[in-house]
Amino acid sequence: MEEFAGRLARWRRLRGLTQERLADASGLSVRGIRELERGRGRAPRPRTAALLAEALRLAGADRAEFLALATRVPPDAGPAPPGELPPAINDLTGRDGELARLAALASPAVNVRRPGPAVVVVHGLTGVGTTSLAISAGHRLRGGFPDGQLFIDLLGGTPKPLDPAVALGRFLRSLGLPDEQIPPTRAGRIALYRTVTHDRRLIVVLDNAADERQVRSLRPVGGGSFVLVTSHRPLAGLEAVERLALGPLTHPAGRALLRIIVGPRAVSEPDAVAELAYLCGNLPLALRIAGNRLASRPSWSVARAVGQLRDEGTRLSTLTAGDQSMAAALAVPYGRLSPAAALALRRCAVLAPADLDAARAALTTGLPEPCATAALEELVDFGLLCPAGERYHYPDLVRLFAAEQPPGWVLPRAVTPVTGTSGYAGQVPGPGVDPVVS
Template identity: 45%
Template sequence: MSDTFGQLLRTHRHTAGLTMEQLAERSGVSARAISDMERERSVAPQRRTVQALAEALALPEAQQPAFLAAARAGRPRKTSTAPPGSCALPRPIPDFTGRGGELAQLSRVAAQPASPVAPVMTISGTAGAGKTTLAVQAAHALGAGFTGGTLFVDLRGMDARPVGAAEALARLLSALGRRDDEIPADEADRAGTYRELLHHRQVLVVLDNVADESQVRPLLPGPGPSLTIMTSRRLLAGLEGVHRLNLAQLPVGDAATLLQRIIGDREPGAVREVVELCGRLPLALRIAGNRLMSRPQWTVRHLADRLSDERRRLDQLIAGDLRIAAAFSLSYTQLSPQARRLFRRLSLAPVQDFDARLAESLDPADPAVIEDALDELVELSLLQAHVDGRYRFHNLIRLFARGRLSEEESAAGRDAVVSAVA
């Protein structure tokens, strides 16, 4: 019976008269990883790691093929080492539509040659833009290329108490096969162990619903063949060296196709009208489609007529537990008091896009404070940064902001805002 890779590694190291620490220094592979390989507590390393070890051991050319073959023999063919159901990827959406360019961008990042640091892709955008749906769809499409498996963690970034980095690391380490007694108590040690495991495994990790940069910094991978996809309503501008993808509303054709895939080929003219009234936002289109399917006696024209009343449009975009206003509200509650007030008042801007000077006219605060509030709104994807220092709302978010203005400010306050923009 042939020796395993771990046995060969130990034999060659002893023959070379090297300690694990000395081999680690020569090869650039950590002593912990070498120990795990020799004791066969980890899967076989990637080819470049094996080659680095062979060079550090000064293996004769005649012995290198057997060394590489043993590594290949020990490498898993497919799927995750995770216990069943642990960090499992959600099911894909059967009627997923569009986002071809975005999927192609994710595929290009996944196919990049090995670099000093494993790639990370952030997907940001407003509530309802389809960030999680895109990440899950991409993970299912790309998963076959990741022999170490695909892992998914919802970090619950919009909750009052998001998942902490230490807890997320514990879940991931468990899914990667570490027993509870092998998971370090210290967060920094957990992060180091996680990076070490990803250094030798080809794993696709989806970190969904990120709260902010501090939550995911300990989860960033080091070198290795993994890919991490993060979704967040925030731009996560503080993360360095990541690929960025910002989701906008769907193009008109894709938006109409999505709605028709939900409801069938019906009333194309009214479908286009509903698409525009929903602002081509995937969640709003999903709600509109589900609403029609659950009310077979309704025509698409009937729903379009109901949505045409701006005062009631958000109230119409409810289907069971799906509520477009509730999705926006989660972002709104994350804002500072100053940013909330400006958000409400900007809903009365008399033009489609506006600059900081108009924002200053709506609020008596210091101009620097206004700039900070505008940045906060853009960071949380409640306001879109347009060209040349101008800003604009998504039409449904503007309606949500007007509702907050009506609910939270006095009639006198609203009249003052109207006067300021008159």
């Protein structure tokens, strides 16, 4: 280690570089370079030595000698490949087609034609189970990716999504880099992450992505990796990705999931199970909540649970089991809407039919039709509305949730279309009541 440390310091001085400038050029941290020159800490990994050789502009025999000195240092055993996927759900139901498509996209026969990794954005309505599908696919496919699995929740549904620099730091540590070698800047971490992952075959699951910026920062470079992104939105700004839109389960699959969760009672009450699946909109999250409530109450019949959910005024509050709540799940994308989209969601849920077009939305909200269209499209992007040609459809549970939300936006007198997410100007959140449209 001392011989390599001395050679590193000698070459740095010959090139007229400070430790700080060498850190900038190599993408390593100043602290990491300082520790290497002191002969402390772990042995330099081959990729670290290669980054330093590149930054020092070493070539030919000088480069070969420098890299050879690094290999003479007794290496650490190194960490095991990361295995960060959460446990898979054993009763995943009705997603065989989606799993088969993901397996095909992850196939080496497909990836060999791509210079970069295969990236799939799995998106859909709130509660359709995008995370469950991505995790299950990751477990099924991990045998083809020997360098491990990375997983991170990007907190896209929270008021403060995860900073990509923080996520990069976690990934670099998972891939075996000590803290002293992790650059302090996002740009430096991106460069090092790309170098470290270039020749690896990884499954990377980016769960609950807020926007394209998060995903771009965390995409590996090499073509041997498979990236699964989950989001309420299709992340239309991402390039060179596949998109998998996930919808509610079919009615037979919804009934099947309830039978698995509830057990023998479901088999003896097929009509009640069918109605329960319908009242849950065949959304996996709602089905699991209803099924778990029944499973935790062995004295209840399925018909009793159906009777509780028939009342639209209490259906959402009933769909709660432990720390899972359908209303809380819907509140996540609702909290990120622009004021115009939130207004459209609330007003149309009360005054418009479940199936509507932009003209009806404009009449209901008081927005100009182009602005109403932009608001409806934003609701589609956030998984709160289903497009159907030129019309839009409210899932029943979303409609009930929207109707319960208090007013919070006053329609300004002057309405001016502008460019942007909602295409609407003068959006002033605050107290007041939604405008009444006659």
